[in-house]
Amino acid sequence: MLAAVLHGPYDMRVEEVETPVPGKGEVLLRIKACAICGSDLHAYKGKHQKVTFPRILGHEFSGVIEALSPEIKDFKVGDRVVVDTNKTCGQCPQCKAGRPNLCKTTVNFGFKMDGAFAEFVRVPEGINIYKMPESISFEEAALAQPLGVALNAVRRRAVVTVGDTVAVLGAGPIGLSAAALAKACGAQVLVTDTEDFRLEIAKKMGADEVVNVLKDDVVGKSLEFTRQNGFDKVIEAVGGMQDTTIQQTTQIVKPGGLIVVVGNFSGNKATLRITEFKDREIEIRGSRGQHGTVPYCLKLIESGVIDVKPMITHTIALDGIVKGLERLEEQKGRTMKVIVKF
Structure with missing residues (x-):
């Protein structure tokens, strides 16, 4: 089969590799669509700590069952x-407590096992498989993964509900998904970013207000939006600039409000405005992964409650994957989500 194999930083080659064979309890999936994630870009640049080489990246995918073990009866x-x-x-205690996203021995597609920038991928025993509604395209279904990450942040960790005011910092795929989900929960939603084209997509996905942080006063706009009260919930989805964004969250959340951090790939350093944090009794929570959210996300997409299509700005063939990664890295041509289509 053809696969995009990452041999080292900036060394990805589309080449012939052996097609995997499903073993007991396993499924062989013919890939139809696989989106490029920010974590794929970090791996391509050699900055993802979980990736070993050589590796086939790709974890936001959908496809068709090509072969399966006789033991599998439901598919x-x-x-x-x-x-x-x-x-x-x-x-482990985390898995048994119903929080498998916190499992310390997690093995991830595209990082610790080969992923879906390939014609086929082997799905090991123990990984949940979900049938797609016929009305959903493969491209839309591939985005159930980032939508699920946002769902974990918005519903499980922030518990957003009707009447909440919610700020989402960062209009990447996770932030946009979080904004759409918060709006679907009945919240009033403000989204911030540094790029106007991302904020345009945020408006299409339900944001009530958007703020370009390079042009406007984030704190002033936020207080105006919330009638000087501050936000009930703030979701930080930027990641890479958390020394700035975490400080912003404590300035715009209300006294007794909640901050949820879902942004990834920071320098593992963020300065907290500790006086505000303590005196205003602000809560802060982390949010990790999307385990078990896929069926809910598929229903949200199928019903039209969430429309992920505005995030899809480019589709490419497998042989164009390096250019797709470069497009994301350089933010060429209003790029949001690039999907490899088979």
Whole structure:
């Protein structure tokens, strides 16, 4: 089969590799669509700590079952499916407590096992598989993964509900998904970013107000939006600039409000405005992963409650994947989500 193999930083080659064979309890999936994630870009640049080389990246994908083990009875060849991106142990305290996204021995597609920038991917036993509704395209279904990350942040961690005021910092795919979900929950939503074209997409996905932080006063606009009260919930989805954004969150959240950090790839350093944090009794929570959210995300997309299509700005063939990664890195041509289509 053809696959995009990452041999080292900035060394990705589309080449012939052996097609995997499903073993006991396993499925072979023919990939139809696989989106490029920011974590794929970090791996391509050699800055992702979980990646070993050589590796086939790709964890936001959908496809059709090509072959499967005889032990599997609930699926058949030809089924259109999406799968969870992680394999967890099922035995640790976190897994047993119903929080497998915190499993310490998680194995991820595209990082610790080969992913879906390939014609086929082997789905190991123990990973959940979900049938796709016929009305959903493969490209839309591939975005169930980032939508699920946002769902974990918005519903499980922030518990956004009707009447909340919510600020989402960062209009990347996770931030845009979080904004759409918060709006669907009945919240009033403000989204911030540094790029106007991203904020245009945020408006299409339901944001009530947008703020370009390079042009406007974030704190002033936020207080105006909330009638000087501050936001009930603030979701930080930027990641790379957290020494700035975490400080912003404590300035715009209300006294007794909640901050949820879902942004990734920071320098693992953020200065907290500790006086505001303490005196205003602000809460802060982390949010990690999307385990178990796929079926909900598929229903949200199928029903039209969430429209992920505005995020899809480019589709490419597998042989154009390096150019797709470069486009994301350089932010060429109003790029949001690039999907490799097979």
